[in-house]
Amino acid sequence: MPRPGPLLAIACASALPLALLVNGAPAATPNQQNFAQIEHGRYLATLADCVACHTKKDGGPPFAGGRPIETPFGMIFSANITPDPGTGIGNWTEQQFDDAVRRGIRPDGRRLYPAMPYPFYTKMSRDDVRAIRAYLATIPAVHNRVVTNQLPFPFNIRMAMQVWDMLFFTAGEFKPDPKKSAEWNRGAFLVQGPGHCGACHTPKNFLGADENSKALQGSPVQGWFAPNITSDKTRGLGSMSVEDIAALLKTGHDRITTVTGPMAEEVEDASSHFKGDDLKAIATYLKSVPGGNDEPNRTPVAANDPRMQAGKAIFRDTCSACHGLDAKGVSNLFPALADAPSVRSPDPTSAIRVVLRGARSVATAQEPTAPAMPSFGWQLNDDQIAAVLTYVRNSWGAAAKPVSSDDVKNQRSALAQRTD
């Protein structure tokens, strides 16, 4: 079926002069003839994964907003960024759009919440943002009014964000480091800017701002733990080659691991569509990001520890059929638990979640299989899950903090509240 896109976009463009009269400010219609700009904007929107937050899950119209975004302070609903004049951004001027994307300021002068990752998008240039706007002007306008701020008191007071911005937000474009390669600089721009990797992977302070000294060292997100993606060899990406990281972002799978959870969505919507050179640039940069040193070198839990013995038995019975007795898995299908850094993350949230709830990996054009892990929450109790994870985290040369039954219990009750 032909998409009605172009027609609607024309209708929208012709509505703009009217809006101009109403607002009295020039909306500066993007030039629909400017293919190069629109294409640049389309790719930037992919790099920035705009569609993920600005589209309702399960088939909402693209960019029409309304998807709940989870923050530690409550739910925020994504805005409609289609060119609809009434409920979208059709009436916004170029300056208003730029202010929102790069400075977190709404057309009415009030502040956005950083669920919209303007602290990252500020690294983009004005031309970049102009291109994104040109691209968004080509998509079908959808009339969909979204009440974005549904936070509880006192977080619903947008004024507070002025203080937050003063404390934590530094506006400014990305400045290349002349001492580094062009590839590294491209990677740094993509990671710190449109890719907004830190939004999930960088630890947050009590006000939800990034702890930049611990950039990309892992952070809880949506009931998962976004893993350490620094050069740390045991917990991060340090033992992976640039090609491995690029392939993982492209396909969602590699010899050791399989992408799942919120990252599966990112791979599907965004990084599987990145250009090969950009993926390599991202990998090059990530491999240069220093890891954290606050986790001491551990010795593994002793093999004769009762938790390890129970865990070993449970692993043989319930895990080895897919992951293998040697935990080497099957390349691009079943993760090699023996080698997977995310399994021995200091924060075991994701590992506990996967065992309790199961998980589905991502399907991509290169790797369409999308294998899934079944749920074991109904079958194994908290002690058993703690034991098997303690065993997995402390075997095959790995050493990580044991998982306690309370960890599992807490995660079990937290997950009971979650529908995702």
Next chain:
Amino acid sequence: MARKLPHKDVVIIGLGWTGSILAHELTDEGLDVIAIERGPWRDEATDYPPNYAQDELRYRIRHELFLRPDQNTFTFRNKMNQTALPIRTWGAFMPPNGVGGGGVHWNAETWRFLPSDFVLKTHLTQRYGANFLPEDMTIQDWGITWEDIEPHYDQFEYLTGTCGTAGNLQGKIREGGNPFEGPRSRPYPNPAQKQGFGHTLWAKAAKELGYKPFPQPSGNMSQAYVNPLGVRMGPCTYCGFCEWFGCGNYSKASPQTTILPVLVRKSNFSAYDNCEVTKINLDGSGKRATGVTFVDSQGNESEQTADLVILAGFSIFNVQMLLHSKIGTPYDPVANTGVIGRNFTHQCMSSVDAFFDNKKFNFNPFIASGAIGMCIDDFNGDNIDHGPLGFVGGGYLGQVQTNGRPIETTPVPKGTPRWGAKWKQAVRDNYLSNIKGGSIHGSMYSYRDVYLDLDPTYKDRFGRPMVRMTIDFHDNELKAAAFMANKYAEIVKAMGAHTIEPKPRKGPYDVTTYQTTHLNGGAIMGTDPKTSALNRYLQSWDVPNLFVMGATAFPQNAGYNPTGTVGALAYWSAKAIREQYLKHPGPLVNA
């Protein structure tokens, strides 16, 4: 009043093996395809995950994955002068239901038929003379040759990752494979599975007796595999829960593990599950299908129009659909006219139980897979001279013990009490040292009085007449069964069994005990519209924009499991649709 849905290029009835293959091939052609599946969507991790898939009571005994007779069943009788009664509990065969169809619960034994099987009537007549065949035997040639079908066997084997040892590679006979197989263009995509102790000993004994044992071709993976579509499977764990069960380990070839992941990503493919097609609709001329009518789980009726209709249900349901849709002339065994329902066949399975000294033999029968085992083909098809034997057909013989599941795998020697302390002791003594149901996969050829038609009395839930099966064994098949059971007994004797209990299939046909789910025929392919429902491309002679997939098209059954041939025929038909039909929609064969 049926709700009318937006028109599609193609509607496919049933999303099992053949529905998935046709959907994939035709979406590749750029067509807008919708599949309508009677049963639920099925997926490894959510429907049969490895943490409860191995539940013998749930799946084997209580038939979890299968169609419920309440939804659809058949009536059965042995002879034309009897009154048929409805089947209320499945027994002799297990009709599949749901996405993936029989591909979810099969054993994954992935055989090719013999070249002579496709020209059976011609071959046997030439070798033995026309009078050698029983008068009421209605076997036919398929209308295709080995050269036509071989490339598509190859396609299906590479799609599903078949594990085996080639016996005839481009005409060269290879040690360790099946020397009787037709020449294959390529080796199997994967090496054969590992064999258990019992399988290996059986093969050794067979070899010593002068036979040519080889590993059974298996769709349970011997190693990790990536198929040509980029879909991955993991290695089989030999858990022994294949047939009747789904595989949550991504190790058994099924539409889910080979083709659906790619299909569901295509924007020109869509599917309804839990929707039962009740009828293929025809236009006023009766020569053109306009689409289908289906009923969803709420009972709402919808009409899906399409230019091309693919009937891809389980064999007997395809015949039911044709009869209810009044497509083709129903078969009349008395007048010997008509084609729909003609040449219905099943299988003529026999077995041998054998017991061994438990101090010398420990077979660990629970280490197994659905298609594990060693076989010989020396008595299959026309691989032996049937002249002195007085029958035609045969089957493969194999030690293909697929499991040691506790409820069903407790064979005890004859004379053992059926319960109590002595029974328990006998189970204990024999569990590890027996061959249970050593398999003789006998062919069943077609006969004038074995057929499907509509029952005069019993109606289904939609008020339509049920399909009536009239089926019994004939002397030819029973003679073959007795002959092969003796041969099998000789092999296990040479293996060292102390007690041997041959169980050759005996009549009458029994609908209550399991044989195989290999129901075949009823709308067969061929060269003459008077004796076949479909032409050589599986196209309906009567309604050229209808193609009918599956074992429905087999003119008679061979001594093998049918899925390899079902898959190959689907690719063969899809090729004809893509390369010929779509360019010139209309009959592909003029008769």
